Amino acid sequence: xxxxxxxxxxxxVNITPIHPLMNLAHLFATxxxxxxxxxxxxxxxxxxxxxRIGPKTEEKIGAAITASLPVKTVESDSRVAYLEDLLSxxxxxxxxxxxxxAEYPPLKVRILEMDAENAMVSAGSYLMVTEGLLAAVTSxxxxxxxxxxxxxxxxxxxxxxxxxxxxxxxxLGSLLGIGQSTSALPSVVNLAELSYSRQQETTAxxxxxxxxxxxxxxxxxxxxxxxxxxxxxxxxxNKLVEWQQTHPMSSDRIERLKNRFxxxxxxxxxAATPLPENIGCAxxxxxx
Amino acid sequence: xxxLITFLILIGVGYFVGQHFESQHYASIKAREKQTLHIPxxxxxxxxxxxxxxxxxxxxxxxxxxxxxxxxxxxxxxxLVGGRMVVYESLIDRGRRExxxxxxxxxxxxxxxxxxxxxFETANIAGQQANQASxxxxxxxxxxxx
Numbered sequence: 001x002x003x004x005x006x007x008x009x010x011x012x013v014n015i016t017p018i019h020p021l022m023n024l025a026h027l028f029a030t031x032x033x034x035x036x037x038x039x040x041x042x043x044x045x046x047x048x049x050x051x052r053i054g055p056k057t058e059e060k061i062g063a064a065i066t067a068s069l070p071v072k073t074v075e076s077d078s079r080v081a082y083l084e085d086l087l088s089x090x091x092x093x094x095x096x097x098x099x100x101x102a103e104y105p106p107l108k109v110r111i112l113e114m115d116a117e118n119a120m121v122s123a124g125s126y127l128m129v130t131e132g133l134l135a136a137v138t139s140x141x142x143x144x145x146x147x148x149x150x151x152x153x154x155x156x157x158x159x160x161x162x163x164x165x166x167x168x169x170x171x172l173g174s175l176l177g178i179g180q181s182t183s184a185l186p187s188v189v190n191l192a193e194l195s196y197s198r199q200q201e202t203t204a205x206x207x208x209x210x211x212x213x214x215x216x217x218x219x220x221x222x223x224x225x226x227x228x229x230x231x232x233x234x235x236x237x238n239k240l241v242e243w244q245q246t247h248p249m250s251s252d253r254i255e256r257l258k259n260r261f262x263x264x265x266x267x268x269x270x271a272a273t274p275l276p277e278n279i280g281c282a283x284x285x286x287x288x
Numbered sequence: 289x290x291x292l293i294t295f296l297i298l299i300g301v302g303y304f305v306g307q308h309f310e311s312q313h314y315a316s317i318k319a320r321e322k323q324t325l326h327i328p329x330x331x332x333x334x335x336x337x338x339x340x341x342x343x344x345x346x347x348x349x350x351x352x353x354x355x356x357x358x359x360x361x362x363x364x365x366x367x368l369v370g371g372r373m374v375v376y377e378s379l380i381d382r383g384r385r386e387x388x389x390x391x392x393x394x395x396x397x398x399x400x401x402x403x404x405x406x407x408f409e410t411a412n413i414a415g416q417q418a419n420q421a422s423x424x425x426x427x428x429x430x431x432x433x434x
Binding site: 004006008009012014015016018020021023024027028030031034 | 303307321322325326328358359361362365366368369372374375377378380381
């Protein structure tokens with residue numbers, strides 16, 4: 001054995017020769033692409049689900065959502081029966097209006113103790129109107145237009161669509177039985193921005209308009225409520241704001257509907273159907 | 289937005305300062321390895337005869353190397369997808385070589401002609417929870433003889 005001859009190691013065998021920034025970029029790309037795929041996949045799954053979800057599952061989801069509403073509902077009010085009658089009359093006109101067969105669960109009408117004038121629908125066909133709205137409408141035609149607009153949302157299953165990607169988790173939850181508890185679901189739903197897109201509003205407007213014309217034979221007075229509650233015109237910002245809010249109708253939306261009356265040759269004159277007296281007060285008794 | 293800026297600053301500090309210290313450390317390691325090259329490090333099996341020696345003493349070299357923010361972030365991404373933890377390879381490599389050097393330098397100061405039967409120990413210091421300093425201790429020990 002010869003004497004020890006020291007030999008210097010010049011190679012780095014224990015370190016992968018890759019620049020740390022390249023490594024990070026590679027990782028980022030992998031994670032981003034996978035994330036996007038999952039996000040996109042959820043979106044596709046959600047839009048598929050929205051049209052295919054069964055009425056039972058929808059009812060479950062709707063029950064859970066409405067149970068978590070922060071607003072009190074008016075209990076045992078004879079106005080609910082009135083609204084139900086008006087709605088079923090409107091629903092009967094759907095066939096005349098040739099709007100296609102509706103496939104949403106049976107309607108459940110609620111009156112909310114709320115002064116703001118609004119109406120909304122949630123999954124499971126819960127249709128809610130506020131006391132403020134009932135006090136503000138001046139003819140049945142106006143009220144019917146608002147209700148028909150909400151029926152339009154139900155017809156196109158917009159409440160389910162509005163839940164977006166969280167619909168996938170909600171539907172999975174309710175299928176697996178987690179949906180039975182009313183506490184678990186809304187927390188998932190709250191993650192989503194529950195808002196309808198402009199396109200959905202326009203489609204619901206068209207639906208309501210056709211339904212109103214089919215029901216009353218004319219469109220007179222039906223837009224009155226919206227015209228009184230018209231959005232103040234704020235110029236260029238208007239387009240931006242319109243994206244965000246749905247119910248106070250912008251001038252653009254009202255104008256579009258008026259033009260559509262002309263295009264379709266729908267009559268805009270006719271007698272207004274009166275509302276029952278004291279509809280703004282509980283059980284039609286005069287308010288104190 | 290502020291969170292994003294803070295994050296980018298932390299990543300930037302982690303990357304530039306971390307890379308600077310790492311290259312400095314490697315320069316020092318390589319220079320000192322060259323200086324101590326004349327003392328062999330040997331390992332003997334149980335049935336091999338040990339080299340003849342008048343005196344023997346154990347020498348311990350230990351070092352704690354800390355992670356930087358950039359490495360932690362890269363590693364957390366790597367943890368999602370799996371694979372080689374490239375950013376930690378240099379960290380551990382520096383630790384081992386520094387520990388051996390410290391042990392060897394002490395042995396040389398004592399007058400060792402060689403250091404035999406070297407062993408390594410590695411310990412993770414903290415780092416079990418997020419937001420805690422994470423660093424690794426590497427210890428090398430061997431028997432110096434003269």
